[in-house]
Every structure is written in structure tokens, then in C-alpha cells.
Amino acid sequence: MGSKRINLDYYPICPKPELTVGIGRHSDVSTLTVLLQDEVGGLYVRGEDDYWIHVPPVDGSLVINVGDALQIMSNGRYKSVEHCVMTDGSKSRISIPIFINPRPSDKISPLREVLASGEKAVYKEVLYSDYVKHFFRKAHDGKKTIDFAKIRRT
Numbered sequence: 619m620g621s622k623r624i625n626l627d628y629y630p631i632c633p634k635p636e637l638t639v640g641i642g643r644h645s646d647v648s649t650l651t652v653l654l655q656d657e658v659g660g661l662y663v664r665g666e667d668d669y670w671i672h673v674p675p676v677d678g679s680l681v682i683n684v685g686d687a688l689q690i691m692s693n694g695r696y697k698s699v700e701h702c703v704m705t706d707g708s709k710s711r712i713s714i715p716i717f718i719n720p721r722p723s724d725k726i727s728p729l730r731e732v733l734a735s736g737e738k739a740v741y742k743e744v745l746y747s748d749y750v751k752h753f754f755r756k757a758h759d760g761k762k763t764i765d766f767a768k769i770r771r772t
């Protein structure tokens with residue numbers, strides 16, 4: 619759990635929110651994300667079956683999202699959450715996510731303790747900085763980033 623990154627996200631008032639998104643569908647590359655929202659709202663998380671849930675902005679609360687690194691390290695027991703942000707036609711919004719990450723030089727893979735019962739690894743070992751580079755190399759694409767670490771069995 620070696621590195622942290624803080625974003626300051628500002629979403630200005632959008633005259634036609636139906637034509638765009640604030641942030642496209644993605645999962646975070648972190649282990650956990652701790653997110654402070656303001657009172658405006660706009661964050662949606664994806665439930666089962668393509669169902670999008672609006673995360674209500676509760677004053678003073680923190681939203682905790684599971685990220686891809688934790689999904690890899692837990693061999694899929696914890697699933698990173700796909701999310702996106704919609705803009706608002708009448709109010710601007712600010713959010714402050716703190717991403718709690720492995721160190722760039724860490725190699726991450728399913729933890730030995732998780733595989734101790736004989737469970738097969740679903741993910742291979744990846745250098746965390748390579749994983750992050752892969753994420754930023756492309757446009758947001760839902761949960762596809764994690765395929766980078768998947769073991770393909772033929």
C-alpha cells in the first residue's frame with residue numbers, strides 16, 4: 619500500500635448534460651479509493667445487469683471504492699466497481715478522490731494467502747507501473763483495463 623494520489627475533480631455547469639459525461643465509465647487502478655463529494659451528486663456506480671445506481675451525496679461522508687489492484691490481489695474476491703460521473707445543468711461539482719495504491723515498482727498478483735486453499739490464480743503478476751501506464755494509454759472503457767492482468771487459459 620505504498621503510494622497515494624489525490625485528484626481534485628471539478629465539473630463545471632454543463633449546458634447540455636445529456637450530450638456528454640463528466641468522466642466516462644471506468645474502474646480505478648487503486649486498491650481502494652476514498653472519495654469526498656460535495657452536495658451536488660453525479661457519481662454513478664454500476665450494479666449487476668447494467669443497472670446504474672446514483673450515489674447520493676451525503677454531507678460529510680466518504681465513498682470507498684474497491685479498485686483493480688485489490689481485485690487482482692484478492693484473486694477476484696473483491697471486485698473493483700465500474701463508475702462514471704454525469705454533469706449537471708445548473709450546478710458545478712467538486713470531488714476529491716484519494717487513490718491508495720501499491721508503489722509503482724511493486725509487482726502485484728493474487729496474494730499467497732488467498733491461493734493457499736488451492737484456488738487457481740485468475741491474474742498474473744504485473745508491475746504496477748505497467749498496469750497504470752496501460753490504463754492511461756487508452757480512453758476509459760469500463761472494466762476492460764483488468765484484462766491486462768488476466769491469465770488466459772486455452
Ligand SMILES: O=C(O)CCC(=O)C(=O)O
Nearest residue numbers: 625627641661703713715
Ligand atoms: O467525481 C467523482 O465522484 C469520481 C471521480 C473518479 O471516478 C475518478 O477521479 O477516478
Ligand SMILES: [Fe+2]
Nearest residue numbers: 644645646701
Ligand atoms: Fe474513478
